[in-house]
Amino acid sequence: MSAYRGLILDFGGVLTTRMSLIGEAFERAEGLRPGAYLHALDEHPEGVAVYAALEVGDATQEEWNRVIGGILDIDPTDLMRRALAHLHPEPQIVEAARRARAAGIKVAMLSNSFGVEPYNPYEDKGLWTGFFDAVILSEREGVRKPSPLIYRRALEALDLSGPECVFVDDRDENLPPAEALGIRTLHHTTDPTATATFLNALLADRTPAGPDR
The missing domain is CATH 3.40.50.1000 (HAD superfamily/HAD-like)
Known part of the structure; x- marks a missing residue:
């Protein structure tokens, strides 16, 4: 036992x-330059802040959608679902x-x-x-x-x-x-x-x- x-x-x-593969697939699907999505999450100050807030319940998923969509200049509608489509x-x-x-x-x-x-x-x-x-x-x-x-x-x-x-x-x-x-x-x-x-x-x-x- x-x-x-x-x-x-x-x-x-x-x-x-793996999350890196998911990010790369999302970038291709959305026509983003390589690395743009991961940069928005891990390096852009607003992206880092909203993700940290989402993780502890201080921001909603829809707020995350709006902020990350704005950073990437893409449609924020249902963005988390689209971002995780290849997960x-x-x-x-x-x-x-x-x-x-x-x-x-x-x-x-x-x-x-x-x-x-x-x-x-x-x-x-x-x-x-x-x-x-x-x-x-x-x-x-x-x-x-x-x-x-x-x-x-x-x-x-x-x-x-x-x-x-x-x-x-x-x-x-x-x-x-x-x-x-x-x-x-x-x-x-x-x-x-x-x-x-x-x-x-x-x-x-x-x-x-x-x-x-």
Whole structure:
């Protein structure tokens, strides 16, 4: 039996297609220059601010649509849906999560939120009702990764301690606060096979020796 009792997974980029690929596909679909969308999210002051506010529930998804649409000079109508049109569940990671849950390991999703109204990407991609034992969204918690508080909220939701859990995220900066709580971490990069192999090892009576920190 696995030594772990809880598995905590990030949404975008872990349970789904890599976010960089999603951004590139969106840029092509909208006729934007390469890198324009990611620049709007990660470097433009207004884009960074509205995304941070959306993640903690201080801005609505429609406000995000308007700001990001304005920065990119494109139609803001239903922009989040269009931006995530090429986001799809990653089959190997999803299957590993299903296997873990079938084996009695509690599975949670911990996501810095994209918002859920008017477009709910979690529901749209089939990763919502009934799939997880707990869903921890930053907009509901009023705090986002990498704040230590949101990891504690995830442990509380699972009713488990840090050393009983494994956390997988595609952003390296989100791992140290989890490690500080005793959670085993895995930095998911570009290889879903390697990550799925690591997660499947949780079902065996041994400590996974996968590509963790």
